[in-house]
Amino acid sequence: MTTAYCYHCGRHHPIEEMRQLVTKTGKRWRCIKSIEATKAGRETRDAFGKRVTADNKSQCQSKARITLNAGQQTPG
Numbered sequence: 001m002t003t004a005y006c007y008h009c010g011r012h013h014p015i016e017e018m019r020q021l022v023t024k025t026g027k028r029w030r031c032i033k034s035i036e037a038t039k040a041g042r043e044t045r046d047a048f049g050k051r052v053t054a055d056n057k058s059q060c061q062s063k064a065r066i067t068l069n070a071g072q073q074t075p076g
């Protein structure tokens, strides 16, 4: 069985259960399970973040505006 080192889990998995990703440091293997788990986690976090934003609306809006302005100063 061919395995590859999963940089996410820090262990080897069968490559059939993995994806090869190109990163700044080169090609790396990561298991599909961890990729899917990260996706699901991000969606959960986004939903949670929206709820927090509603609770602290004025604070978050002023922060967001500063971030947007900073982005506009460096086009491209």
Ligand SMILES: [Zn+2]
Pocket (backbone or CB within 6 Å): 006, 007, 008, 009, 010, 013, 030, 031, 034
């Ligand atoms: Zn893994």
